[in-house]
Amino acid sequence: LASRSDGPVAVVDLGGTKFIAAVVDGGGKILSRLYCPTLSSEGPEKIIARLSESIRQAIDKSGEKVVAVSIAAAAIIDIKKGLITEAPNLPRWINVPLRDMLHEEFRMPVHLLNDASAAALGEHALGAGRGIDNLIYMTVSTGIGGSLIINGELYQGPDGSAAEIGHTIIQINGPKCACGRFGCLESLASGTAIARMARQKLPSHKSSLLYKMAGGKIKGVTAEQVTVAAKKGDRLALSIVEEAAGYLGIGLGNLVNIFNPQMIIIGGGVSENGNMLLVPARRAMKKIAFRLPARTVRIVRAGLGANAGMLGAAVYARLQGRLGK
Numbered sequence: 581l582a583s584r585s586d587g588p589v590a591v592v593d594l595g596g597t598k599f600i601a602a603v604v605d606g607g608g609k610i611l612s613r614l615y616c617p618t619l620s621s622e623g624p625e626k627i628i629a630r631l632s633e634s635i636r637q638a639i640d641k642s643g644e645k646v647v648a649v650s651i652a653a654a655a656i657i658d659i660k661k662g663l664i665t666e667a668p669n670l671p672r673w674i675n676v677p678l679r680d681m682l683h684e685e686f687r688m689p690v691h692l693l694n695d696a697s698a699a700a701l702g703e704h705a706l707g708a709g710r711g712i713d714n715l716i717y718m719t720v721s722t723g724i725g726g727s728l729i730i731n732g733e734l735y736q737g738p739d740g741s742a743a744e745i746g747h748t749i750i751q752i753n754g755p756k757c758a759c760g761r762f763g764c765l766e767s768l769a770s771g772t773a774i775a776r777m778a779r780q781k782l783p784s785h786k787s788s789l790l791y792k793m794a795g796g797k798i799k800g801v802t803a804e805q806v807t808v809a810a811k812k813g814d815r816l817a818l819s820i821v822e823e824a825a826g827y828l829g830i831g832l833g834n835l836v837n838i839f840n841p842q843m844i845i846i847g848g849g850v851s852e853n854g855n856m857l858l859v860p861a862r863r864a865m866k867k868i869a870f871r872l873p874a875r876t877v878r879i880v881r882a883g884l885g886a887n888a889g890m891l892g893a894a895v896y897a898r899l900q901g902r903l904g905k
C-alpha cells in the first residue's frame with residue numbers, strides 16, 4: 581500500500597485561462613508537463629475532453645505508470661461528491677461531476693480539490709511554508725484564492741469550500757466581483773482589479789509609460805503590463821499597485837485577527853510585484869491587526885511559483901492514498 585501511494589501521480593492545475601497537465605513523482609519531481617489554453621467559453625464538456633487527452637499525453641511523455649489522478653481546479657468544490665459546484669472564472673461549470681467522469685476514463689483513484697488548497701499543500705510540503713504548521717496561502721492572479729493549513733493539516737471545511745478569502749467583503753457597494761457580489765477582496769486587489777484601475781486612470785495619464793505600453797489600447801491593458809511599468813518606475817503603475825496592495829492589506833489584517841497565522845504566503849501573478857506590493861500591504865495590515873498577531877505573522881512570497889498547484893495536487897493524492905481514499 582505504501583508503494584502504491586508513493587508512485588507517480590498525474591495532476592492537472594485547471595485555471596480560467598490555462599490548464600497544466602503533468603506527472604509528478606513521489607519526491608515532488610515533475611516528470612512531464614503540458615500547457616494548454618482552457619478556452620473557458622467552450623464550456624465543461626469540450627474542456628474535459630481536452631483535459632483527459634492532455635492527461636494521457638502527460639502520462640505517455642513521462643513513460644511512467646501512474647497510480648492516481650489529482651485535479652486542482654479554480655472552483656468551489658464539493659469534496660464529498662467530487663463536484664465542481666461553481667467556478668467564477670469557468671462559465672457553465674455548475675455541479676459538474678468531474679471526479680467520477682475522470683474515474684470512468686482512467687479507472688484509478690481520482691482526487692479533486694481547490695487550486696489554492698493544492699498550492700497551500702505544495703508550499704507547506706516543498707516551498708516557502710516548510711516546517712510552518714499554521715499558515716495561510718493566498719493566490720492573487722485573475723482572481724484571489726485562499727487556503728488554510730491549521731496545525732499542519734489542510735482545513736477545507738465540511739464541504740471543501742472553506743477559505744474563500746477572495747470573496748470576503750472589503751468594501752460595501754464596491755466594484756462588482758466575478759462571483760456576482762460587490763466589494764469582494766478579489767474585486768479590489770486581484771489582477772482583474774488592477775487592470776480595471778488602469779483602464780479608469782489611463783485616459784487622464786497619457787504621458788505615463790503604462791499608456792505608451794498599452795499602445796493607446798486602453799481597454800486591453802493588463803495587470804502584467806502594470807507590473808512591468810511599475811518595475812520600470814512608472815508612477816501611475818506604482819500608484820495602482822499600491823492601491824491594490826492597500827486593499828490586500830485589509831484582507832490580510834482580517835486574516836491575522838481571525839487566525840493568528842505564523843505565515844501568510846502570497847502567490848499568483850500579482851505577487852510578481854514583490855516588495856512594491858508586499859510593503860504597502862504589510863503597512864495596511866498593521867493598521868487593522870492587533871499588535872501581538874501582527875508581530876508574529878510573516879507575509880512572504882510563494883516559493884514554488886506556478887508549480888505550487890501541481891505539486892500540491894500530487895501531495896494531496898498521496899495523503900488521500902494513505903488514508904485509503
Ligand SMILES: [Zn+2]
Binds near residue numbers: 758767
Ligand atoms: Zn466575489
